[in-house]
Amino acid sequence: MSELRLRNATKRFGAVTVIDGLDLDVHDREFVVLVGPSGCGKSTLLRMIAGLEDISGGDLTIDGQRMNEVPAARRGLAMVFQSYALYPHMTVAENMSVGLRIAGEDKATIRTKVAETARILQLEALLDRKPKALSGGQRQRVAIGRAIVRNPRIFLFDEPLSNLDAALRLQMRLELARLHGELAATMIYVTHDQVEAMTLADRIVVMNAGRIEQIGTPEELYQRPANLFVAGFIGSPKMNLVAARSDGTAVSSAIGRFPIQVAEGPVTIGVRPENIVIGQHEGMTTLSGRVDVVERLGANSFAYVAAGDGTMLTVELPGMTRIRAGEQLDLSIGPEAATVFGPDGALMGRVPDR
Amino acid sequence: MKAQTLRRIAPYLFLFPSLLLLVAFVYAPAVENMVYSLFSWSSVRTDSRFVGFDNYRELFANPIFWRSLVNNVLYAVISIVFQVFFALVLAAVLVAGVFGPLLRNLFRTAFFLPSILPVTVVGLLWQLIYQPTIGLIDQVLWATGLQGLSHVWLGEEATVMISVILVSQWQWTGYMIVLFMVAIQAIPNDLYEALRMEGANRIQQFFHITMPGVRESTLILAIITIFGAFKVFDIVWVMTAGGPNNASEVLGTHMYRSAFRNDVSGYAAAVATVIFFITLAVGIIQIRLQRQD
Numbered sequence: 001m002s003e004l005r006l007r008n009a010t011k012r013f014g015a016v017t018v019i020d021g022l023d024l025d026v027h028d029r030e031f032v033v034l035v036g037p038s039g040c041g042k043s044t045l046l047r048m049i050a051g052l053e054d055i056s057g058g059d060l061t062i063d064g065q066r067m068n069e070v071p072a073a074r075r076g077l078a079m080v081f082q083s084y085a086l087y088p089h090m091t092v093a094e095n096m097s098v099g100l101r102i103a104g105e106d107k108a109t110i111r112t113k114v115a116e117t118a119r120i121l122q123l124e125a126l127l128d129r130k131p132k133a134l135s136g137g138q139r140q141r142v143a144i145g146r147a148i149v150r151n152p153r154i155f156l157f158d159e160p161l162s163n164l165d166a167a168l169r170l171q172m173r174l175e176l177a178r179l180h181g182e183l184a185a186t187m188i189y190v191t192h193d194q195v196e197a198m199t200l201a202d203r204i205v206v207m208n209a210g211r212i213e214q215i216g217t218p219e220e221l222y223q224r225p226a227n228l229f230v231a232g233f234i235g236s237p238k239m240n241l242v243a244a245r246s247d248g249t250a251v252s253s254a255i256g257r258f259p260i261q262v263a264e265g266p267v268t269i270g271v272r273p274e275n276i277v278i279g280q281h282e283g284m285t286t287l288s289g290r291v292d293v294v295e296r297l298g299a300n301s302f303a304y305v306a307a308g309d310g311t312m313l314t315v316e317l318p319g320m321t322r323i324r325a326g327e328q329l330d331l332s333i334g335p336e337a338a339t340v341f342g343p344d345g346a347l348m349g350r351v352p353d354r
Numbered sequence: 355m356k357a358q359t360l361r362r363i364a365p366y367l368f369l370f371p372s373l374l375l376l377v378a379f380v381y382a383p384a385v386e387n388m389v390y391s392l393f394s395w396s397s398v399r400t401d402s403r404f405v406g407f408d409n410y411r412e413l414f415a416n417p418i419f420w421r422s423l424v425n426n427v428l429y430a431v432i433s434i435v436f437q438v439f440f441a442l443v444l445a446a447v448l449v450a451g452v453f454g455p456l457l458r459n460l461f462r463t464a465f466f467l468p469s470i471l472p473v474t475v476v477g478l479l480w481q482l483i484y485q486p487t488i489g490l491i492d493q494v495l496w497a498t499g500l501q502g503l504s505h506v507w508l509g510e511e512a513t514v515m516i517s518v519i520l521v522s523q524w525q526w527t528g529y530m531i532v533l534f535m536v537a538i539q540a541i542p543n544d545l546y547e548a549l550r551m552e553g554a555n556r557i558q559q560f561f562h563i564t565m566p567g568v569r570e571s572t573l574i575l576a577i578i579t580i581f582g583a584f585k586v587f588d589i590v591w592v593m594t595a596g597g598p599n600n601a602s603e604v605l606g607t608h609m610y611r612s613a614f615r616n617d618v619s620g621y622a623a624a625v626a627t628v629i630f631f632i633t634l635a636v637g638i639i640q641i642r643l644q645r646q647d
């Protein structure tokens with residue numbers, strides 16, 4: 001069992017509050033991803049959990065035991081650093097076993113554990129190499145191996161893939177997902193990359209400026225972003241966000257009028273690129289615009305369309321679309337495709353609510 | 355075509371002035387010195403006489419030479435202990451943040467200060483401190499009831515060399531601490547944090563990360579320390595001039611006295627040649643050790 005609980009967790013560096021009264025529960029065997037823009041405090045939060053930073057206020061408990069004052073080594077956690085932090089003068093085997101050696105495990109146990117971990121990560125052939133003789137992906141696997149060997153209650157990852165090239169990043173992402181299943185491990189994973197968050201997480205924690213904006217499954221965050229920040233952050237390309245006005249019976253904007261009933265006042269309408277359809281359709285809000293750019297990705301394409309008053313909309317198209325830049329395009333948006341955010345940025349309502 | 359030629363010879367053009375100076379003032383005199391060491395001559399007479407290895411024979415038969423050599427070795431060993439081992443450990447303690455940033459900077463500055471003082475000033479200062487009865491050390495010994503330990507520190511054969519050597523340690527250990535701090539700070543902090551999470555205490559962190567991380571720097575600083583110990587002259591000359599009774603003689607003072615007091619220049623050149631080969635040997639060992647990485 002590994003249950004982590006943060007209550008009103010706060011971190012101040014001098015007068016600057018970096019983590020601001022944050023509550024979070026991580027359940028046994030869960031893969032939780034902390035995601036947010038650079039500088040929002042993700043690493044700081046992870047390091048508070050790890051015991052590498054003091055907690056200025058609030059409580060951290062693991063399996064019901066208060067951890068605030070417990071030294072890093074005795075929290076039963078293992079961390080994989082962005083830089084990998086491999087000890088340069090030690091071989092791969094020594095890197096993986098140094099924690100066990102410090103703990104005074106006997107040699108036979110250490111050898112078994114290292115061999116088992118090396119097998120899981122396909123590192124057997126590299127055990128006698130020094131880190132500088134390894135590729136980036138291999139180093140990454142050694143860093144993960146070093147964590148696995150210790151059999152921690154919770155694995156902590158701080159942007160572990162951001163030093164890898166795109167192909168390797170994808171491969172390691174799949175490998176991490178596989179390991180999570182295979183080890184039945186609890187993992188907390190920090191990234192600024194929402195694609196990593198969407199693909200790996202059981203639950204995503206979206207952070208912004210030291211606070212949590214929303215916690216939920218990838219589907220929940222995608223389908224029902226709690227606020228403008230999450231709406232803009234989750235999803236690639238971004239959700240279209242257009243300034244609008246509600247009169248209590250409908251919401252009108254530069255891209256048309258939507259029969260959505262929310263409180264009167266200024267609002268923002270959000271529409272995902274894949275929810276905008278080509279052509280004029282009955283029962284939908286229709287508009288027309290000029291295609292600025294078409295990006296072809298193979299399986300799909302994205303058109304960047306300037307609506308009547310110049311408002312830019314991103315529209316998803318089939319991969320082999322004939323639509324070209326410069327063309328005039330008719331578009332329709334169903335009322336169920338539009339999300340409305342209030343003047344404070346919070347989600348207002350989505351009609352009809354499915 | 356012309357530009358290409360220029361580009362090819364440009365590096366040599368840049369090197370030429372410094373090479374010229376090196377040859378004129380270092381390599382040529384070094385070779386010349388070896389030639390001189392095979393002659394019997396004096397700086398105030400124009401005639402000189404080829405004597406082969408007579409100067410070396412005389413040298414190796416001279417107990418003062420051996421005493422000097424032993425003193426230099428002692429100098430090197432004690433300097434390694436203070437300026438490499440102690441300095442490394444102290445630097446690690448200071449970098450580790452055991453003290454707050456304010457205390458750390460205070461200590462660093464305090465340790466570093468002696469190294470910017472001129473050697474003559476340091477020598478005179480410590481002559482005062484070592485004075486019998488009125489010197490600081492004797493005063494402290496008397497005040498604490500330890501007067502039995504009192505010595506004429508610079509006047510007794512048994513204590514003079516170690517007294518001078520300790521002054522050098524006082525002057526240079528802080529300088530080495532600062533150099534080691536720079537080397538330690540270049541080690542990524544992640545390594546310490548990773549090992550800390552694995553349960554390593556500070557001493558284990560020192561042996562697993564700091565020591566291997568500063569291996570290269572340590573080697574170089576150790577070699578520089580040994581060089582310095584074999585070439586030492588100024589502090590000894592200022593404090594004791596090799597006395598009493600040659601008890602604090604080192605190769606440097608022995609050579610100087612031979613050349614400029616006893617006016618046996620060929621003999622002095624032989625001493626210089628011996629110093630040269632000792633430092634050369636140390637240098638070769640350094641290069642060998644460095645290649646092992």
Ligand SMILES: Nc1ncnc2c1ncn2[C@@H]1O[C@H](COP(=O)(O)OP(=O)(O)O)[C@@H](O)[C@H]1O
Binds near residue numbers: 018040045
């Ligand atoms: N040791 C520190 N002292 C002062 N400020 C810090 C320290 N560490 C991090 N910060 C600040 O805390 C904020 C969050 O940093 P961090 O947790 O590294 O962000 P993230 O990992 O989300 O990019 C940043 O504004 C950063 O400047």
Ligand SMILES: [Mg+2]
Binds near residue numbers: 039043044159
């Ligand atoms: Mg970070």
